[in-house]
Amino acid sequence: MSSAPQLLADIGGTNARFALRDTSGEISTIHTLAVAAYPEFTAAVHAYLDACGNPPVRHAAIAIANPVQGDQIRMTNHDWSFSIEASRRQLGLDTLLIVNDFTALSMAVPHLNPSDYRQIGGGQPQPQAVIGLVGPGTGLGAGGLVHMAHGWQALASEGGHVAFAASDDREAALLEYCRRQHSHVSAERLISGPGIETIFQGLQVMHGKQPLVMSTPDIVQHALTADDALCRETLDCFCAMLGTFAANLAVTLGARGGIFIGGGVVPRLGAYFDQSPFRSRFENKGRFTAYMQAIPTNLITASYPALVGVAALLDAALRRA
Incomplete structure (x- = not known):
């Protein structure tokens, strides 16, 4: 050097x-x-x-x-x-x-200390198995890590731009809300910092409420500290969607080494995220539920x-x- x-x-x-x-x-x-x-x-x-x-x-x-x-x-x-x-x-x-x-x-994952992330559900990772990464921030990042003879190899991905997949009637209604504005509704459109605002706006329409413009930081604050029902529903919906997206990545990659969550949004949710719908949605894979239950999900807490x-x-x- x-x-x-x-x-x-x-x-x-x-x-x-x-x-x-x-x-x-x-x-x-x-x-x-x-x-x-x-x-x-x-x-x-x-x-x-x-x-x-x-x-x-x-x-x-x-x-x-x-x-x-x-x-x-x-x-x-x-x-x-x-x-x-x-x-x-x-x-x-x-x-x-x-x-x-x-x-x-x-490539940072192999260098993380146990104090640099927090496990949220799942069992123990299988040694040298594929690892997946997701990260909602301004956009939605996705990636993977594969162990090769020379060490770990990162998989470059733009997986955040895959088509958004609705998992229940509420998400289907939000998808339809977005389709009225965009010809292609990506996962990133909803599972990101700006996506939280989109979810909030869509839920207002679904509930017949007067349109109110609120920023993502304000939505998060009102959900966590002001007991605002619509803001809390927005966060619950966001975390469930992230759980589905992470699960889809896990089964696609066979990520039995675990899923790591980065990005700028989730760490700001604090202890709420651990009890949010994220993990239950992650495990909800029908015949593959037991397979998903064994995969650990880890929130990266390193700065x-x-x-x-x-x-x-x-x-x-x-x-x-």
Whole structure:
């Protein structure tokens, strides 16, 4: 490893988290920047490095909430668009590695300590079995981790954009509500931070209530502290939908190593999530109920897990080089 620090980042549709990694492997100087405050990717990088006194960074690895195919990046949930190679030259870097954010989160899992996540139901994971990941935030991330001869291999995925599957009459009505506005209703449309607002709006229509605009943070707060029935129903519905989505990923991957839950939304739900409809919906798979009951689901509680994963991916890239 070079004596110069490495630049790490985890960029979502709302926030970009930057950090430096020193020669001992310690990740520090973590700053969170609002992506909307910067016209382009390189402007946010320069702002972070300026705040750190412009250290002599040579290698950088960026996790981004977007498909990564080829040189050109166009963010799905924000308007940043850039060339990886042009950005590398503009920033004066030897290496600029750009990876999908859930690829990075997946690679973090083998490095997590038991104190970095909380198990919510299920049994013990099978050693070296496939692991699945889901994460509702500004969008809905999905990914997997497969053990190979050389170690763990992350599976890049855009599974949050699969078609939403309704599991009961209420969800079918919410799906129909969304279909009146969108030709394709993805899982992300409802199982995400903005999706909580969509669920709330749809439930108001279903219950014949006067339309009330409320943000996701306010919905969560009213559900957990103000005993607001409609806000609580919104959260119950969201958690049940997430349970179905996680279960579908588990049976698709055969994820007997467990499902890990990341993203920015679920950790904010606190102890409520443990008792929410999530786990009961996760296990509700008919003839496969016993199969699902054995699979552990784990909520990642570490503050910046994607930075750990993207650091591991950068190490691997530099070894190959």
